[in-house]
Amino acid sequence: MPTSSDRLYEIDGLRLLAALCVVLFHYTFSGWAGDHSPVVFAAESAWSKYGYLGVDLFFLVSGFVVLMSAWGRTPRAFVVSRVVRLYPAYWVGIAVTSVVTVTLGQGVFEVSLPQVLANLTMFQSVPNIANVDVVYWTLWAEMRFYFLILAFTFIGMTRTRVMVGLWAWLGLTILVEAGLLPGIADLVVQSEFSHYFIAGMALFMLYRFGMNVQIALLVPICLGNAIYRAIGYADAVGERYSVTYSHAVIITVVVLLFLVMTLIALRATRWLGKPWLVTAGALTYPLYLLHAHVGFVIFTRMGDSVNKYVLLCGLIVVMLAAAYLVYKFVERPLAPRMKAMLSGRAPAHVPRHAQREMSDRMS
Numbered sequence: 001m002p003t004s005s006d007r008l009y010e011i012d013g014l015r016l017l018a019a020l021c022v023v024l025f026h027y028t029f030s031g032w033a034g035d036h037s038p039v040v041f042a043a044e045s046a047w048s049k050y051g052y053l054g055v056d057l058f059f060l061v062s063g064f065v066v067l068m069s070a071w072g073r074t075p076r077a078f079v080v081s082r083v084v085r086l087y088p089a090y091w092v093g094i095a096v097t098s099v100v101t102v103t104l105g106q107g108v109f110e111v112s113l114p115q116v117l118a119n120l121t122m123f124q125s126v127p128n129i130a131n132v133d134v135v136y137w138t139l140w141a142e143m144r145f146y147f148l149i150l151a152f153t154f155i156g157m158t159r160t161r162v163m164v165g166l167w168a169w170l171g172l173t174i175l176v177e178a179g180l181l182p183g184i185a186d187l188v189v190q191s192e193f194s195h196y197f198i199a200g201m202a203l204f205m206l207y208r209f210g211m212n213v214q215i216a217l218l219v220p221i222c223l224g225n226a227i228y229r230a231i232g233y234a235d236a237v238g239e240r241y242s243v244t245y246s247h248a249v250i251i252t253v254v255v256l257l258f259l260v261m262t263l264i265a266l267r268a269t270r271w272l273g274k275p276w277l278v279t280a281g282a283l284t285y286p287l288y289l290l291h292a293h294v295g296f297v298i299f300t301r302m303g304d305s306v307n308k309y310v311l312l313c314g315l316i317v318v319m320l321a322a323a324y325l326v327y328k329f330v331e332r333p334l335a336p337r338m339k340a341m342l343s344g345r346a347p348a349h350v351p352r353h354a355q356r357e358m359s360d361r362m363s
Contacts, residue, residue: 009273010264011061012281018054018061019284022135023291023319025051027299027312033241036108037299039308049243053253055138056230059193060261062142063200064207066149067162071208075153080342082146085285086122088334089326090139093289094119096322097133105297133293144190145197162205163214166198170221173198177225192229195222199258203265223258230254279327286326291319 029045030052031037041048070078094116101111111132118129125131125140148169155161169189175181176191190197199222206215227250234245263269295315302311 007273007278008264008270009275009277009281010269011065012277012284013272014057014061014260015284016277016280016287018057019287020316021051021054021057022288023051023295023316024048025054026292027295027315030241031296031299033243036296037303039299039303039311041308041312045243049237049241049245050249050253052237053230053250053257056193056196056226056254057257058138059141059145059196060200060257062145063197063202064204064261064265065200066146067152067201067204068208070149070153071157073153075150077343078150078153080339083342084335084338086139088330088338089286089289090122091120092326092330093286094132096290097293100294100297101132104301105293108297108300109293133289135288135292141190141193144188148188148197159205159209162201163218166202166205166218167214169194170198170218170225173225192233195225195229198222199226200261203261206262207265207267219258219262223255226254226258227251279324282327282331283320283323285323286331287319287323290322290326295319 024044025048027037028041028048030049032040033045033049069081073081098111098116101109115124115129116132118124118127119132119136122136122139122143125137131137148165152162152165172181172185172189173191173194176186176189181189186192199219202215202218202222206219230250231247234247234250238245260269298315299311306314
C-alpha cells in the first residue's frame with residue numbers, strides 16, 4: 001500500500017507544465033490584452049489564452065498532494081510543513097516584485113509599504129488589501145483549503161472520515177451554487193474550485209486504498225461540476241478580454257486534467273516518473289511567484305528594442321533561472337532549519353544531502 005512518503009515524480013512534471021502554461025498565458029495573452037504589456041502576440045494568443053487552466057491543474061494536484069502530505073501527521077506537523085513550504089519563496093517573491101515595481105515599474109504597477117507588509121502575512125485578502133502581484137490570489141484559495149485539511153488532522157484521518165468529509169464538501173458546493181446558502185459560506189466552500197480539491201483528495205484515496213463505489217461516483221460528479229464552472233469562468237474571462245473561448249476546448253482540457261490525475265492515482269504513469277523531475281517540480285512555486293508583474297515590467301521596458309520572440313524566450317529562461325536560485329539558495333537550505341525551529345527542536349547542522357532529501361519531500 002502506498003504511503004505518504006512516496007514520491008510521484010510525474011506530478012512534479014505536471015506542476016512545472018501547469019506553471020509554464022500560466023506563464024505563457026500572462027506573457028503572450030493577458031499581459032497585452034489587459035494593458036500591462038505593449039508587446040502583442042496576437043497569433044499565439046489563439047492557444048495561449050487557455051493557459052490559465054494551468055491553475056485548475058494546480059488545484060487538482062493540490063487536493064491529491066496536500067492530503068498525501070498531511071496523512072498521519074499531527075496538526076502542528078502539518079502547519080509547520082505548510083509554513084516551510086510556502087513562506088520563504090513567497091517572501092522572496094514579494095521582495096523582488098516590490099523592488100522591480102518601485103525601480104522600473106512606474107506607470108505600470110504601484111506598490112506601497114503597508115501593502116507589502118500586509119502581503120507578507122499571506123492573509124491580505126481578509127482586510128481586502130491588494131496583492132503585490134496578481135498571481136497571489138491563488139494562494140488565498142490554497143490557504144483556505146489548508147484550513148480544511150488542518151481540521152482533518154485534528155479530527156484524525158481515516159478512510160471513512162475523509163470520504164464523509166468529501167461528500168459533505170461536495171454537498172455544500174451544490175447548495176452554494178443553488179443559492180441555498182448565504183454568500184459568506186462560499187468563503188469556506190470555495191464552490192468555484194472546490195471540485196478540483198475534492199477530486200484530487202478522492203484520487204489520493206484511490207491511490208492509497210484502491211477503487212470503491214464512492215470514489216467511482218465522486219470523481220465523475222466533480223468532473224461534471226468542473227466542466228460547468230469552467231465554461232462559466234471561460235465566458236467571464238472572454239468578456240473581460242473581449243475574446244471568445246471554445247467550450248469544446250475548455251471541456252477537452254478539463255477532462256484531460258481529470259484523466260491524467262486518475263491515471264496517476266491508478267499508478268499507470270509510474271514509468272514516466274524520473275528523479276530529475278523533482279528539480280523541475282521545485283521550480284514551479286518560485287517561477288509562479290516571480291514571473292507575472294516582473295515580466296510585464298520587463299516587456300514594457302524592453303519591448304521596443306528587442307525582438308518579441310527573443311524577449312519572450314529569454315524572459316522565460318531568466319525566470320526559470322531565478323526560480324532555481326530561489327530553490328537552491330533559499331528554500332533548500334532554509335527548509336530543514338525552519339522545520340526544526342517551528343517544531344520546537346534545537347537547530348542543528350544539517351548535511352547537504354539531508355537538506356536535499358527534506359526539500360525533495362516538501363509538497
